[in-house]
Amino acid sequence: MILQQLTLRDFGLFKGRQVLDLAPMKSAGRGRPIVLFGGVNGAGKTTILDAIQLVLYGVRARCSKRSNLPYEEFLARSIHQGIEPATGAEILLLFHTVAEEQDAYFEVRRSWHVREGRLKEILSVFKDGVYDAWYSDNWP
DSSP states (O other): OEEEEEEEEEETTEEEEEEEEOOOEEETTEEEOOOOOOOSTTSSHHHHHHHHHHHHHGGGOOOTTTTTOOHHHHHHHHBOTTSOTTTOEEEEEEEEEEETTEEEEEEEEEEEEEETTEEEEEEEEEETTEEOHHHHHHOO
């Protein structure tokens, strides 16, 4: 799996829509397969890793700030402070991998919001730019 792009909307300390390019770069004809994140404490490095785990694994993700919180409460608390819970948050991850013995590009979108005290989570998976109901319903 080669990560291409991570988009965060009102997730954790990231307010608004933030797009991170994770695609490996080439320099002087050579691949540079490493992406480094640096920053002071509290800048969001761990939040980025949590976002990748959360979008891919949902309730099974081992996010740093979850500890013993129920999944729904963790999601509700992950909406950026100052954003209405009804607006919610969203994580999108684009990656390239081999699926069914062929190259494939996936976009996994996980969004959630809280309305009338109830959390609603939506997971959508797109394969090669097309919504895939089977992957969306059976994503691990």
